Amino acid sequence: MATETINEQAARTPGANGSNSLIHLDGVTKVFLTDEVETHALSGIHLDIRTGEYVSIAGPSGCGKSTLLSILGLLDTPSGGSYSLKGTEVANLSFPDRARIRNREIGFIFQSFNLIGDLTVFENVELPLTYRGMGASDRKGFVLEALERVGMGHRAKHLPSQLSGGQQQRVAVARALAGKPAILLADEPTGNLDSRNGDAVMALLKELHAGGATICMVTHDTRFAEHADRTIHLFDGRVVEDRMAA
Amino acid sequence: MLVKTPGFTAISILAVALGIGASTTMFSSINALLLRPMPLMQDQDRLVAVSQFFQKNADQNAGTAFPDYLEWKKNVTTLDGIAAIQEATFIISGGDKPERYLGGQISADAFAFMGVQPILGRLFRPEEDQLNAAPVALIGYDIWQNHFGGDRAAVGQTIPINGKQVTIVGVMPKGWRFPEVCDLWMPLQMDEKDHPRGMFFLDCIGKVKKGVSIEQARAELDAITARIAVQYPETNTGIGVHVTPFREEMVRNFKTLTLLVMGAVLFVHLIACANVANLLLARGATRAKEIGIRLALGASRLQIVRQLLAESIVLGLVGSALGLLLAVWGVDLMVSALPNEVPFWIHFDFDWRVFSFALGIGAVSSLLFGLLPALQASHPRLVDALKEGGRTGSGGAKGQRVRNSLVIAEVALALVLLIGAGLMMRSFMNLQKTDIGVDPSSTLTFRVGLPEAQFPDKEAPRAFSSSSFRSWPISRAWNRPVPRRPCRLRETSAPRPSCLKASRNRNSFRTPARCAR
Ligand SMILES: Nc1ncnc2c1ncn2[C@@H]1O[C@H](COP(=O)(O)OP(=O)(O)OP(=O)(O)O)[C@@H](O)[C@H]1O
Numbered sequence: 001m002a003t004e005t006i007n008e009q010a011a012r013t014p015g016a017n018g019s020n021s022l023i024h025l026d027g028v029t030k031v032f033l034t035d036e037v038e039t040h041a042l043s044g045i046h047l048d049i050r051t052g053e054y055v056s057i058a059g060p061s062g063c064g065k066s067t068l069l070s071i072l073g074l075l076d077t078p079s080g081g082s083y084s085l086k087g088t089e090v091a092n093l094s095f096p097d098r099a100r101i102r103n104r105e106i107g108f109i110f111q112s113f114n115l116i117g118d119l120t121v122f123e124n125v126e127l128p129l130t131y132r133g134m135g136a137s138d139r140k141g142f143v144l145e146a147l148e149r150v151g152m153g154h155r156a157k158h159l160p161s162q163l164s165g166g167q168q169q170r171v172a173v174a175r176a177l178a179g180k181p182a183i184l185l186a187d188e189p190t191g192n193l194d195s196r197n198g199d200a201v202m203a204l205l206k207e208l209h210a211g212g213a214t215i216c217m218v219t220h221d222t223r224f225a226e227h228a229d230r231t232i233h234l235f236d237g238r239v240v241e242d243r244m245a246a
Numbered sequence: 247m248l249v250k251t252p253g254f255t256a257i258s259i260l261a262v263a264l265g266i267g268a269s270t271t272m273f274s275s276i277n278a279l280l281l282r283p284m285p286l287m288q289d290q291d292r293l294v295a296v297s298q299f300f301q302k303n304a305d306q307n308a309g310t311a312f313p314d315y316l317e318w319k320k321n322v323t324t325l326d327g328i329a330a331i332q333e334a335t336f337i338i339s340g341g342d343k344p345e346r347y348l349g350g351q352i353s354a355d356a357f358a359f360m361g362v363q364p365i366l367g368r369l370f371r372p373e374e375d376q377l378n379a380a381p382v383a384l385i386g387y388d389i390w391q392n393h394f395g396g397d398r399a400a401v402g403q404t405i406p407i408n409g410k411q412v413t414i415v416g417v418m419p420k421g422w423r424f425p426e427v428c429d430l431w432m433p434l435q436m437d438e439k440d441h442p443r444g445m446f447f448l449d450c451i452g453k454v455k456k457g458v459s460i461e462q463a464r465a466e467l468d469a470i471t472a473r474i475a476v477q478y479p480e481t482n483t484g485i486g487v488h489v490t491p492f493r494e495e496m497v498r499n500f501k502t503l504t505l506l507v508m509g510a511v512l513f514v515h516l517i518a519c520a521n522v523a524n525l526l527l528a529r530g531a532t533r534a535k536e537i538g539i540r541l542a543l544g545a546s547r548l549q550i551v552r553q554l555l556a557e558s559i560v561l562g563l564v565g566s567a568l569g570l571l572l573a574v575w576g577v578d579l580m581v582s583a584l585p586n587e588v589p590f591w592i593h594f595d596f597d598w599r600v601f602s603f604a605l606g607i608g609a610v611s612s613l614l615f616g617l618l619p620a621l622q623a624s625h626p627r628l629v630d631a632l633k634e635g636g637r638t639g640s641g642g643a644k645g646q647r648v649r650n651s652l653v654i655a656e657v658a659l660a661l662v663l664l665i666g667a668g669l670m671m672r673s674f675m676n677l678q679k680t681d682i683g684v685d686p687s688s689t690l691t692f693r694v695g696l697p698e699a700q701f702p703d704k705e706a707p708r709a710f711s712s713s714s715f716r717s718w719p720i721s722r723a724w725n726r727p728v729p730r731r732p733c734r735l736r737e738t739s740a741p742r743p744s745c746l747k748a749s750r751n752r753n754s755f756r757t758p759a760r761c762a763r
C-alpha cells in the first residue's frame with residue numbers, strides 16, 4: 001500500500017524541477033501549536049538541492065534552521081507544501097515509510113553527536129545498517145570502510161565515553177556515511193566542539209564533499225559557511241538569500 | 247541495559263518472581279488435584295464414583311447400601327466392574343506390640359479392573375469375597391517394609407489381623423494407598439443380614455466400558471436403582487444414584503476453593519506486572535533520547551518494540567526461574583501447613599506441567615508488562631527527543647495518562663482482592679463460630695479398635711469405654727460409639743479427606759472426651 005502511494009504521488013510530480021534535483025521543496029510551511037499559540041517556524045520555503053551540492057544554512061537563532069533540517073530529514077512532517085526526495089513525494093508518508101527512507105537516503109550528524117553510550121563505536125556505526133536488514137559480513141565491510149574514511153578505524157572497540165568530543169563527532173559522521181545515503185544532514189556539527197576539533201570535522205566534511213557527497217549543513221559560524229558552495233540565509237521562516245560561492 | 251540499571255532490574259525481577267512464585271505454588275496444587283494423572287491406575291477417565299443419595303438432599307452422596315451394591319453388580323452391563331469399599335481399622339498383632347493401620351475392605355475384583363498390579367504375589371481371587379472364604383490380605387508397601395523388613399517371603403505368611411489368622415497374598419506397589427491413605431486391604435466379606443437395605447455406607451467405584459459414555463452408565467444404574475426402589479419401597483423410596491467421574495468426586499470439596507485461591511494469586515501477580523509496567527514506562531521516558539536516535543537512524547517501530555520487549559522477556563524469564571525456586575519453597579510451606587496426610591494420588595512435586603506453567607506465565611507476563619511501555623516508548627516526538635538537552639522527563643502528557651491508568655488499574659485490582667479476601671475471611675470466621683455442640687478447645691477425640699474376634703459382643707464398645715475411661719483424667723466421655731450409624735466419608739465437608747472420618751467398623755468407635763480442667 002505504502003509503495004503504491006509513493007508511486008501515485010511520484011506520478012503527480014513529474015520530474016520536478018530539473019532532473020538532477022535531489023531535493024525539491026515547494027511552499028513548505030511548519031506551524032507549531034503550543035497552548036493555543038501558533039508558531040510559524042517555516043512560512044513557505046522553496047528550495048532545490050542537487051546531487052553533489054554542499055549547502056550551508058545560516059540565520060539568526062529561532063529562524064527555523066533546525067526545523068527545516070528535520071523536515072528535510074523526515075524526522076518531522078511539514079504543515080503544508082510539498083517535499084519530493086529523488087522525485088518522490090515524501091511530505092505525508094506514513095511513519096514506517098519515513099523510517100525506511102530515513103534509513104536509506106539520509107545520514108544525520110547532530111550537534112551533540114547522539115551516539116548511544118552502551119554501544120561500541122563499531123556498533124554505533126553499524127546501527128543504520130542493522131536496521132536496514134543487511135547481513136553481518138556486509139555490515140562489517142561498510143562499517144570499517146566508513147570508520148577508515150573518518151580516521152577512526154583503530155577505535156572500533158571503544159565506547160563513546162572513551163573518546164574526545166572531536167572523535168565522537170567523527171564517529172557520528174562515520175555512522176551517517178556508513179549506509180551510503182543520498183544526503184548528509186548536519187545541524188551545527190561543530191557546536192559542541194572547540195575550534196581545533198571543529199576545524200577537523202569541517203575539513204572532513206569538505207573532503208567527503210570532494211568525494212561526491214551531498215551535504216546540507218546548518219551553522220552559525222560564517223567561517224565554516226564559506227566551506228560550502230552555496231549558502232542559504234533564513235529569516236523568520238523564509239529564505240532571504242541564496243548565494244553561490246564565488 | 248538491564249545490567250546497567252541493577253536497581254531497576256532487581257526490583258522488577260523480584261516483583262515478577264514473587265508473583266510467579268505464588269502463582270506456580272498454587273498451580274502445583276491445581277496440577278496435583280485436577281490435572282496430573284493419578285498414579286498406577288489405568289484408563290482413569292473411565293473410572294466413576296457411584297453413590298446413592300437422598301432425593302431431598304440431592305447434592306450430597308449418602309453412600310451405598312450393601313444389597314443395592316450387589317444388585318448393581320449383578321445387573322449392570324455398561325461397566326467393566328463395580329467395586330465397593332469400606333475403610334476400617336486393622337490391628338496387626340503378634341509382634342512386640344500391636345500395630346494399627348487404616349485399611350479397606352474391598353470387593354475382590356476392584357484392583358484388577360482399576361489396572362493396578364501387586365509387586366509381589368497376587369490380587370484377590372473373585373471368590374475371596376464370599377462369606378466363607380479363607381481370610382486373605384494385600385499389604386501396602388509401607389507395611390511390607392516396616393513390618394516385614396521388605397522380605398519377599400512375607401507373601402504366604404499368616405499373621406493375626408484383628409484377632410484372626412490372615413494369609414498375606416500380595417504386596418501392592420509403593421504409593422498405592424487406595425482409596426486415600428489405606429495401607430492394607432482385605433476382601434469385602436459382608437453379610438446382607440448385618441448390612442440390610444437402608445444402611446448407606448459403602449463407597450463404590452466402577453469402570454465404564456470402553457466406548458460407553460458416563461451418561462449411558464448413569465442411565466442404566468438409574469434404571470436399576472429405580473427398580474430397587476419399586477421393589478423395596480420402605481427402604482429405597484426417594485433414593486437415587488449419582489455417577490460422577492472418579493477424579494471429580496475426589497476433588498469435589500477443594501476444587502472451587504483451589505480455583506478461587508488461584509484466581510486471587512493471579513490477581514496479585516497482575517498487580518506485580520502493573521508495577522513492573524510502570525517502572526518500565528518511567529524508564530522508557532528516560533530512554534526517549536536513545537530511542538529517538540535509533541528511530542532517526544531508521545529503526546522501524548517494530549524493531550524498537552522488539553528490542554524493548556526482548557528486555558522484558560529477559561525480565562520475565564529470569565522472574566520465572568526465580569519464581570520456580572520460590573515455588574519449591576512455597577509448596578513445602580503449603581504441604582507442611584496441611585493438617586493431615588493427603589490422599590495417595592495427590593503429589594505436589596513439580597512435573598512438566600508446572601515447569602511449562604511457570605515458563606508460560608513468565609512469557610505472558612513479559613508481554614503484559616512489556617508491551618504497553620514498549621509501544622509507548624517507540625513513538626516519541628522525534629524532533630523533541632533529539633533536541634539539545636532534550637527533555638528526559640515523563641514522556642509527555644500521554645505517557646502520564648498511561649501511567650495514571652496503570653495506577654488506577656492496580657488500585658482496582660488490589661481492591662477486588664481485598665474484598666475477596668475479606669469475604670473469604672468472614673465465611674471462615676463464621677465456620678469457626680459454628681456451634682458444633684461441644685466446646686472444641688477442650689475436646690479430645692480418638693479411636694479405639696475392638697476386633698470382632700476378641701470382642702464378639704455387640705455391646706462390647708459400651709462396656710469397654712465405661713470400664714476403661716473411668717480412671718482417665720477426663721470430665722466426661724460419651725461412652726457410646728459416635729456416630730452410631732455408619733456414615734459417609736465425604737459428608738465431613740472440611741477439605742481434609744482423611745481426618746474426622748467416622749469409623750464404619752462396627753466394633754471400632756470414635757469418641758469425644760472432655761479434658762478435665
Ligand atoms: N516543538 C516545538 N514546539 C513549538 N515551537 C517550536 C518547536 N520547535 C521549534 N519551535 C519554534 O520554531 C521556531 C524555529 O525553531 P528552530 O529550532 O528551527 O530554530 P533554529 O533556527 O534552529 O534556532 P537555533 O539557531 O537557536 O538552533 C522557534 O521559534 C521555536 O520556538
Ligand SMILES: [Mg+2]
Nearest residue numbers: 065066067187
Ligand atoms: Mg537549531
